[in-house]
Amino acid sequence: MEQISKAIVALQADLKPVEKNGVNPFFKNEYIKLPDLMISLQPLLTKHKLAVMHLTGNIDGISAIKVVLLHESGETIESDYQPLLLTKQDPQAQGSAITYARRYTLCAMLGIVADEDDDGHAGSNPSASSQTIEYPASDKQKNFLKQLLEQRGIITSEMAEYLADEYGIISGKPVSSADAKMIIEDLLNKKGQ
Numbered sequence: 001m002e003q004i005s006k007a008i009v010a011l012q013a014d015l016k017p018v019e020k021n022g023v024n025p026f027f028k029n030e031y032i033k034l035p036d037l038m039i040s041l042q043p044l045l046t047k048h049k050l051a052v053m054h055l056t057g058n059i060d061g062i063s064a065i066k067v068v069l070l071h072e073s074g075e076t077i078e079s080d081y082q083p084l085l086l087t088k089q090d091p092q093a094q095g096s097a098i099t100y101a102r103r104y105t106l107c108a109m110l111g112i113v114a115d116e117d118d119d120g121h122a123g124s125n126p127s128a129s130s131q132t133i134e135y136p137a138s139d140k141q142k143n144f145l146k147q148l149l150e151q152r153g154i155i156t157s158e159m160a161e162y163l164a165d166e167y168g169i170i171s172g173k174p175v176s177s178a179d180a181k182m183i184i185e186d187l188l189n190k191k192g193q
Contacts (some may be wrong), residue, residue, distance in 0.1 A: 004071035007048040010044020014044050027126040032112075033165060034103045041110070046112075052109075054102050057081050059115055065098060067105040079105055090162035096171035099161060137180035145180055 045051060049072040057064050064081035082105060084097040107113070137145070146159070154162050163169040165184055173184075 001075055001077075004050075004069065004077060004133035007050050007071050008069070010075075011044050011048045011050065014047070015110075016040075016171065032103065032107075034099055037103060037106065037112070041106075048149070052106060054098075054105065054159065056098065059083055061096070063094060064107065065101045067102075067109050069109055077109070079109060088100035090172065092157060093172035096161040096164040100164060135177045137175045137177050141177060141180040144174070145175070145184055145187075148184060152187070171174055 009061050041052075051070045053068045053070065055066050055068060057066070059081055063084040063086065065084060066079045066081045068076055069075050082101060084094065085102055086093045086097055109153070115131040144155070149162065150156075160169075160171040164171050165181070167179070167186075169179060169183075171173060
């Protein structure tokens, strides 16, 4: 573990802040998108003779993922498998959950802050919105949202992942009417830019 430990310390010394370019309009927080995180990290991983892999598996029939950090010496550090908690069992929900988990497990392993610190509020305090009734998006809203996404070149199989990455919509969970309205407004505003 000596070689990989030295490499991680050197990598962390070279880390520069990564711009948080993803904005979740529903929770009003910023985060680092996975592709941008990897673009920022790849040269440092290479410089310090490190590579990263994410392996999928399952825990008692539940899909799971773990991160493995490899050093050219053959030394490795790996996390435990983390369950991918899906509300819907389909490929889109799985892909979205994997993308989300890859970002968090990689950041945790390398000591990178990927999101704004909410001081534990999201995990410990029910929000006012979670105590109100959420109505599902109407068919009209869903069709218009789909049309707007297709105009942006996002095909049907990529829509759940896009909504998760860009708007924090949990894949497999029905989009609420309020969320659909907010996303539609945001996409229409971007269309004019």
